[in-house]
Amino acid sequence: MDDYTVTFEPDGSLTVVTKKSTGTGSWTVTGDDALEFSLREDFNVDITQISPNGHRAAYIQIDISARRDGDTIAGEGKAVVHGPDDVVIYATGAQTEARRVS
Structure with a gap:
């Protein structure tokens, strides 16, 4: 699993940064301690990212349903x-x- 930093903004937007990519998206609360988020993560232009089936990857669209437990989201x-x-x-x-993280 790659290390990343994601910032959830109060307006429902989010940003993500990894060593190989950056992305933006949105998030919404779906219930008690439940949320969904969606983002497009673009690979940095200096990174040649090859998918498992051998093609050059430009970006990933990620959609997640998650739960918050204290300071953890999974x-x-x-x-x-x-x-x-x-x-x-x-x-x-x-x-x-x-x-x-603070």
């Missing part, structure tokens, strides 16, 4: 990898676990 959903021509080249299940 959830699962789907990640769809797109090539530079916007064609879907790979899809897989996605899991995340994050903890709040």
